[in-house]
Amino acid sequence: MECICSKNNIEFYNNFQLKNFNTLKISSVADIVYFVKGEQDILDIFELYDDVHVLGWGSNTLFSTFGIEKPVIITRKMSDISFRHDTVEVQAGASVQKLSVEACRFSLSGFEFLIGIPASMGGAVAMNAGAHGQSISDCLISVRMYDKNDKKIKVFSKDELLFSYRNSIVKTQPGRFVVLSAKFKLEKKDKNLIKKMMDDNTQFRINVQPSLSLPNLGSVFKNPILPDGQKISAGKLIDKCGLKGFRILGAGVWEKHGNFVINYDNCTSSDYTNVIFKMYDSVKKKFNIELECEIVQAGRLSEPEEKIWKILKKD
């Protein structure tokens, strides 16, 4: 793998191994990746290509073992965080955990839930990441995005992003928007209270989620909401199907919580896909509930995988 700089000085690599760029530690080679450092790099890349895959910290993305044909833009080197009074402006590739720690340092509340989420700000906005009753959209003011359709950078208000449970227009219109930066308004609070909330959140995660020493992509399915508005735990449904510990080759359902799938032994994207389809199919057959997948799939698919992803990708 050789680093080459294009004429406009964007760092790029051909045949790039993404194993250390996704939290599932899937081995997947991208034909070409670009490490962007600013907005101009992204504008320049869209002069070259019409369709790219944007990668934050890869904590919700299942890369294909057969590789990635689309050019990949990696945002993690575009990571400035700048506080001004009770507002903060954050570039897309910034780590949300760092954001949480920095906000606490300035006695600013609103990002306590981000501690323990191994994500970039751009990925968190795209997925409307949330936990412990808070979500990234709660304290958002606006987002700067590149809109591929209009070939322009625009500023979107929170309302224009149409946030819902783990969803936004960035996710529902894949490939159209690139989050460049976002502005948030936080609330001044006692630093000790903020720290206590972050510690409690960390302890909660230790009890109910696998750490990254068991490579995973977080919750596989959204918690379904029944027609009467009741939210039920996807993990419990999967557990009632007797699937905790269920394995296909290198991938398996975590023994302690049914909504996590672990890369136990060099799993392939097809092992992972087959396990999550088994979870989906079992819950459908037993409870007549169609679970909605939270994971984003990227890259070349085998024929059987393509069939499964057609069923799983519903929104």
Ligand SMILES: Cc1cc2nc3c(=O)[nH]c(=O)nc-3n(C[C@H](O)[C@H](O)[C@H](O)COP(=O)(O)OP(=O)(O)OC[C@H]3O[C@@H](n4cnc5c(N)ncnc54)[C@H](O)[C@@H]3O)c2cc1C
């Ligand atoms: C251990 C663990 C714990 C987790 N806990 C939680 C949790 O509590 N709550 C929660 O909501 N999620 C959780 N997740 C899932 C995941 O962290 C979130 O979905 C997160 O928002 C993904 O961010 P990312 O930067 O890793 O995104 P990636 O996986 O890199 O990308 C996800 C999607 O966002 C798009 N995207 C990324 N950056 C941009 C950008 N700049 N512009 C446009 N699109 C972009 C990608 O193209 C892709 O479609 C967890 C995951 C793990 C592994």
